[in-house]
Amino acid sequence: MKKIATLASATTLLAMLPHAAIATTCSCAGVPILGAMQSASPNDNQWFLASTYEFHDLSDLVSGSSSVPDQTGRDRTSQALILEASKGLSEHWSFSALLSAVEHERDISGVKDSASGLGDAILMAKYSPKTISLYSKNSLSFGIGSRLPIGEDDASSQGITLAEDLQPSTGAYGGIAWAYAAHAFNDSTSLRLYGMASYTYNDENDRDYQFGHATTVSIGTSYQTQSPWGFNFELAYRHAERDQRNSVDIPNTGGNWLDVIPAVQYHINDTLALKASAKIPVSRDLNDQLQFTTKYAIRISLSYVFGE
Amino acid sequence: MIEPASLPGRAVFSVLAALLITSCGGGGGGGGNPDDAFVWLIPSAEIFDGGPGQDGIPAIEEPHFEAALAITSVAADTLVVVLRFGGEIKAYPHDIMNWHEIVDDGPNDDPFAMSYCPLTGSAVAWRADANVFRRTFGVSGLLYNSNLILYDRTTGSRWSQMLQKSVWGERAGEEPERIQVLEMPFSTLQQMYPDAQVMTRQTGWNRDYDDYPYGLYLSHNFLLFPVSVEDHRLHLKTRVIGIQSSTSSRAYQLDGFGDLTQAINDQFEDQSIVVVGDTAQDFAAIYSRVLSDGTILNFSPIQGDLPNVMSDDEGNVWDIFGTAASGPRAGEQLDMTRSYTAMWFAWAAFFQDAEIYFN
Numbered sequence: 001m002k003k004i005a006t007l008a009s010a011t012t013l014l015a016m017l018p019h020a021a022i023a024t025t026c027s028c029a030g031v032p033i034l035g036a037m038q039s040a041s042p043n044d045n046q047w048f049l050a051s052t053y054e055f056h057d058l059s060d061l062v063s064g065s066s067s068v069p070d071q072t073g074r075d076r077t078s079q080a081l082i083l084e085a086s087k088g089l090s091e092h093w094s095f096s097a098l099l100s101a102v103e104h105e106r107d108i109s110g111v112k113d114s115a116s117g118l119g120d121a122i123l124m125a126k127y128s129p130k131t132i133s134l135y136s137k138n139s140l141s142f143g144i145g146s147r148l149p150i151g152e153d154d155a156s157s158q159g160i161t162l163a164e165d166l167q168p169s170t171g172a173y174g175g176i177a178w179a180y181a182a183h184a185f186n187d188s189t190s191l192r193l194y195g196m197a198s199y200t201y202n203d204e205n206d207r208d209y210q211f212g213h214a215t216t217v218s219i220g221t222s223y224q225t226q227s228p229w230g231f232n233f234e235l236a237y238r239h240a241e242r243d244q245r246n247s248v249d250i251p252n253t254g255g256n257w258l259d260v261i262p263a264v265q266y267h268i269n270d271t272l273a274l275k276a277s278a279k280i281p282v283s284r285d286l287n288d289q290l291q292f293t294t295k296y297a298i299r300i301s302l303s304y305v306f307g308e
Numbered sequence: 309m310i311e312p313a314s315l316p317g318r319a320v321f322s323v324l325a326a327l328l329i330t331s332c333g334g335g336g337g338g339g340g341n342p343d344d345a346f347v348w349l350i351p352s353a354e355i356f357d358g359g360p361g362q363d364g365i366p367a368i369e370e371p372h373f374e375a376a377l378a379i380t381s382v383a384a385d386t387l388v389v390v391l392r393f394g395g396e397i398k399a400y401p402h403d404i405m406n407w408h409e410i411v412d413d414g415p416n417d418d419p420f421a422m423s424y425c426p427l428t429g430s431a432v433a434w435r436a437d438a439n440v441f442r443r444t445f446g447v448s449g450l451l452y453n454s455n456l457i458l459y460d461r462t463t464g465s466r467w468s469q470m471l472q473k474s475v476w477g478e479r480a481g482e483e484p485e486r487i488q489v490l491e492m493p494f495s496t497l498q499q500m501y502p503d504a505q506v507m508t509r510q511t512g513w514n515r516d517y518d519d520y521p522y523g524l525y526l527s528h529n530f531l532l533f534p535v536s537v538e539d540h541r542l543h544l545k546t547r548v549i550g551i552q553s554s555t556s557s558r559a560y561q562l563d564g565f566g567d568l569t570q571a572i573n574d575q576f577e578d579q580s581i582v583v584v585g586d587t588a589q590d591f592a593a594i595y596s597r598v599l600s601d602g603t604i605l606n607f608s609p610i611q612g613d614l615p616n617v618m619s620d621d622e623g624n625v626w627d628i629f630g631t632a633a634s635g636p637r638a639g640e641q642l643d644m645t646r647s648y649t650a651m652w653f654a655w656a657a658f659f660q661d662a663e664i665y666f667n
Binding site: 164 | 356358513523
């Protein structure tokens with residue numbers, strides 16, 4: 001029985017991974033670390049490890065909800081490597097830790113500025129009163145956590161501190177509330193509907209800069225075929241308040257985004273899975289006049305489950 | 309049936325962790341910020357990356373102009389930067405300059421750069437040194453005391469707009485030849501110079517010039533970037549015309565002149581100056597009262613005869629650009645001073661302990 005339960009939980013974990021594929025939230029100066037976190041919670045004494053690579057193209061120029069042709073020849077990209085380790089502490093409780101390394105680059109007509117280094121980390125405790133298993137078609141999890149600015153937030157180029165959005169780390173602590181629910185439509189639990197929500201509070205960093213607090217809500221469906229292949233489709237909404245410095249709103253920051261996130265995963269074996277997802281903007285309504293924002297993002301993740 | 313792994317899982321994690329760690333070399337770099345070969349003449353710790361990056365705010369390189377009386381895209385109360393170059397009056401509306409900050413203008417053999425910083429409300433212009441090489445300027449993306457730092461496209465040297473000199477690079481310390489710049493509402497310009505050439509919105513760039521890009525910044529008492537010193541004796545965004553020397557400075561509030569034109573015969577250190585201004589018409593300028601022959605003039609204001617704004621004790625009438633329009637010295641020019649219009653906070657940050665004339 002225990003092995004069956006383990007099988008169910010491991011499969012659940014792997015199947016749910018893409019659910020939070022690229023929800024842009026808890027930015028590490030633009031890198032959505034929380035979005036890389038797996039949705040399901042490992043069982044008691046079970047470990048879940050994942051390594052995620054993300055490429056984020058932030059070269060779309062938007063005024064309000066309209067695209068504006070950018071004539072400055074700008075490329076703005078971010079790359080991140082995010083490691084996650086989660087462990088089941090009991091039947092209902094688990095703990096997750098995420099660590100990131102980030103590289104930002106801004107290239108305007110061949111003039112480049114870049115910064116790389118450790119980004120923020122996230123620690124989160126999760127409580128899961130319900131888990132999809134052979135005995136339940138519903139899953140429910142709540143999490144509360146903190147973002148820790150363990151990385152570099154004062155990267156400079158020849159003595160001049162780079163802009164906040166180019167820093168690998170936000171340089172500020174943050175608080176995160178998170179919730180996830182899922183429902184399986186059939187006995188094999190291969191077809192599911194899920195929803196997720198999160199709120200991230202960002203504190204000020206040493207330069208009195210505060211990234212805007214962010215709220216995300218997403219809904220999606222997943223289907224796991226009889227083969228190693230599984231598919232997801234998610235609609236993700238994000239609202240970010242304006243960034244602030246000294247409690248003063250920074251113009252041209254914050255707004256609303258709606259993205260679709262298709263994902264595909266491949267189970268290499270019972271414990272290893274490879275996933276790929278893309279974030280594609282559907283609409284955005286951004287504050288003020290001009291903002292560079294997501295053109296697209298791709299994410300590739302390798303995950304591994306082990307333990308009892 | 310799954311037999312959950314044990315050691316292999318840890319091995320996988322170790323590899324991934326190593327990848328993470330090796331990717332964390334840290335630091336930043338690039339060409340947008342200048343290299344180490346030169347030393348900043350201003351405190352580098354007080355220089356900020358404004359965010360858009362070098363040329364992220366695009367300078368206008370091919371401006372188009374239309375006569376003030378004919379142009380329809382400029383509202384009467386829109387402030388314009390005005391200069392006289394080669395006998396021609398040219399005007400640059402703030403609502404365009406907010407998005408571009410620099411206009412590379414003038415004939416090929418005598419170019420000049422006109423710059424306006426929307427965060428400090430300061431406009432200056434200088435010759436672009438065509439005798440040495442064709443030099444055009446761009447927006448570096450860096451700010452000092454919230455103020456624009458330009459870069460020249462030939463040497464990459466950085467130039468502080470309000471200090472009016474190069475502060476980094478092979479031209480460091482160089483001061484360009486300044487051009488007298490005024491600021492006034494478009495309605496005042498139309499009265500003064502109906503034939504003035506006004507820069508149009510045909511800039512080659514896709515921007516909505518009807519919108520102001522900095523939210524409530526213009527009127528509210530906050531700053532977006534730190535400055536050396538915040539001087540709250542006045543509202544931070546109060547528009548002043550200031551005059552400075554290497555040792556001191558003085559600021560005159562633009563709303564302190566009253567509804568009639570005033571000409572204030574004043575003394576700034578050892579300089580005899582005249583400050584002419586009009587709050588209702590919203591203009592001001594500061595000139596030396598000392599002529600090349602050593603004569604020190606005393607001025608009186610003139611009402612209702614724009615662009616002529618003052619007369620002197622010799623019977624000369626002088627226009628807003630400090631040129632004698634009539635009288636025995638007709639055609640003579642008053643010397644410029646180191647003065648221009650800016651927001652109070654910026655003036656006070658650059659030129660600390662400034663005197664305030666109208667309190």
